[in-house]
Amino acid sequence: MNKIQQPSDLFAxxxxxxxxxxxxxxxxxxxxxxxxxxxxxxxKAAEDPVAEQAxxxxxxxxxxxxxxFDLPLAQVGSEFQRxxxxxxxxxxxxxVRTYGEVAKFVGSMPRAVGQACGANYFPLVVPxxxxxxxxxxxxFAGSDDRNGFTLNVKRWLLAHEGLRExxxxxxxxx
Numbered sequence: 001m002n003k004i005q006q007p008s009d010l011f012a013x014x015x016x017x018x019x020x021x022x023x024x025x026x027x028x029x030x031x032x033x034x035x036x037x038x039x040x041x042x043x044k045a046a047e048d049p050v051a052e053q054a055x056x057x058x059x060x061x062x063x064x065x066x067x068x069f070d071l072p073l074a075q076v077g078s079e080f081q082r083x084x085x086x087x088x089x090x091x092x093x094x095x096v097r098t099y100g101e102v103a104k105f106v107g108s109m110p111r112a113v114g115q116a117c118g119a120n121y122f123p124l125v126v127p128x129x130x131x132x133x134x135x136x137x138x139x140f141a142g143s144d145d146r147n148g149f150t151l152n153v154k155r156w157l158l159a160h161e162g163l164r165e166x167x168x169x170x171x172x173x174x
Contacts, residue, residue, distance in 0.1 A: 010023065010025070011023040011024055011025055011035070011044060011051075012024050012025060012026040012046060012047045012048055012050070012051035013044055013045065013046040013047065013051035013052070013054065013055045014037065014041050014042065014043055014044035015043065015055045015058050015059060016039075016042075016043045017058065017059075017062050018062060018156060018160075019036075019152070019153045019156040019157065020036060020037060020038055020039050020153060021036075021037040021038065021039060021041040021042075021043070022034060022035070022036060022037065022058055022124070023035040023036075023037050023041065024046075024051050024054045024055060024058075026047075026048055026050045026051045026054070027074065029050055029072055030050060030072045030073060030074045031050060031051075031054050031071050031072060031073050031074065031122065031125075032074045032076070032121070033074075033121045033122070034054070034058075034121070034122050034123055034124060034125065036123060036150060036153050050071075050072065053071065054071055057069050057070070057071060058124060061124060062160075065093055065094075065160050065161045065162070066093060069124065069125045071122075071125060073121075073122055073125065074121070076121050077116075077119065077121065080106075080108070080112070080116065081116045081119055081120075083106050084102065084106055084108075084112075084113055084116035084117070085116065085120060085122075085126045085128075087102050087105050087106050088102065088117070088120075088126055088127060088128055088130065088131060089126050089127065091127060091130040091131070093127075093161045093162070094161050094162040094163060095130065095163075096130050096131065096132045096158070096163065097130065097131055097132075098110075098131070098132055098133065098134045099111075099113045099114050099117075099131055099132075099133060099134070100113075100134055102131055110134075113131070114131075117131055124157075127157075129153070129154045129157040129158060130158075130161075
């Protein structure tokens with residue numbers, strides 16, 4: 001008899017966080033992806049040591065915004081994306097940079113930086129929530145839902161890291 005695959009089967013662990021759930025995918029001895037999930041995803045115990053390590057570090061970050069992640073990450077993304085992600089990783093906790101500032105730093109255009117942010121396989125570890133638009137919060141996690149789930153995650157993360165001015169900022173009038 002074939003087992004019907006459940007959405008949680010896509011992840012090696014699912015961690016409940018204050019901003020929703022976080023799905024952890026692993027392969028071999030590395031984390032292959034972290035995925036923001038709505039609360040409707042229940043927790044799932046880690047299936048392997050790498051998922052257990054990642055889940056523990058996510059919870060430590062949720063308790064302490066100064067926690068520094070130290071996870072084995074899969075080598076993914078294009079050379080340009082990795083360059084953008086490295087620049088984003090250098091943004092200190094409690095600070096933000098605009099897409100334009102990051103673009104200038106990496107020698108590119110803001111839209112390309114936004115696309116690289118949206119393609120980030122490791123949110124939280126590569127803190128793309130610290131990149132904002134020139135006129136406000138900007139998008140997040142590759143979503144165009146300006147005031148929905150993912151932007152609420154971004155608001156929570158920025159407030160958690162001490163940037164409370166973004167807590168309720170909307171980018172549209174909807």
